[in-house]
Amino acid sequence: MSSIAATETTIATPQTKVIQPAWVRVMHWINAVAMILMIMSGWQIYNASPLFDFRFDRSITLGGWLGGALLWHFAAMWLLMLNGLAYLVTGLATGRFRRKLLPVSPAAVIADVKAALTFKLSHGDLTVYNAVQKLLYLGIILVGIVVVLSGLSIWKPVQLHWLVMLFGDYPAARYVHFVCMALICAFLVIHILLALLVPKSLRAMIIGR
């Protein structure tokens, strides 16, 4: 009995178990680079005709001027879209999304938020996401889809007019695109902060274990 239990413990130890498979790690870091390129060049593009009463400081933008930023934005978009599409297809096909992100209930989210705020949320097993993680990861995938669709609408408002209609009209699609960017930035802040608070999660995203 005791020897069997010992074996099971060894198998379950994080050190020997792959937490993040290689395809997740590769796509995660490609997405990280693509997102940063898109956001920084997007800020420069925004500055050419701001939607709100502020501009992004030049030191945090990419491209130098509108033309340069557009070159970056419309190059990095391929990286973002193709990688994102591959991620969605693989995530659905392998059942990883269903396995890791579902089910998620409001009650579970509330309970886990409470636990997190009172520092009682466990990160013992990185292979299992808590309800807050599930919600955030599902949410950011959705935001990622909407940011691409609204971006395509702004890029091709005549050829993809049917897509623009989804957001109302061209100006509305610009606002949607901006709000998605803001949500991604907010996610990034939390995401990076938590990765730093639980360094083994960062290690898992690099070496898999």
Add this chain to the structure above:
Amino acid sequence: MAKRPFLIPGVDKRLLIKDSIKAMPDLTRRRFITGGASLGALTLLTGCDVVDGDTAEELLKKVSKFNDAVQSWMFNPDALAPTFPESAITKPFPFNAYYTLDEAPEIDAADWKLEVRGLVDNKKSWTLDELHALPQVKQITRHICVEGWSAIGSWTGTPLRDFLKLIGADTRAKYVWFNCADSQGYNSPLDMRTALHPQTQMTFKFADQILPRAYGYPMKIRVPTKLGFKNPKYVVAMEVTNDYKGGYWEDQGYNSFSGS
């Protein structure tokens, strides 16, 4: 068209383009270098040297060429830009150029002629009266600027494809290249499929009035399937050609197809 004074004094742009591929990176490099500070931050994040000049820049230009091809493939010659009711017209409609309104060309119709060049049967120049006598149509469409803003305007004029037919243009040619009257010699190439699009128009009126100076008197080319900078104002010449002759903004790095 967007605000951004550029062009180096004393450099003849056409000669520069002739020297072409070699000379053009210099124009754009400056822009990339000004972005160096922020790129530095990115380099730290990604660990790769994206600034190291020519490589990143050449790659970006190649992708932009690839994007021209993708957009050309996506372009549906029958897809019409949405049209709007009169009530949707943006008032006042913005003036936007790399110069101020005071510096905009002031053209006297008596001195003005539209020059027609290149692969056309009839190379006769056209006076404004002759052009005004052609059948005209009105359309209310959204003008979308490369900067992101947009405005709805009402444009009246002759469909460019009718005019091309009238002058016996070789519509198998690749481009119609437009030249403008402003001091820096604005110009822009339009791919033939877009030139033949039913909504592409030689515009003589804005909001039912003779085109005011701000919007390109005496003639602008209104292309609702392109970004604003591909809608040249103060047009003085058009050339039907198979050669890519570049354009004011295109040469500085704006994507050449820039279709919407």
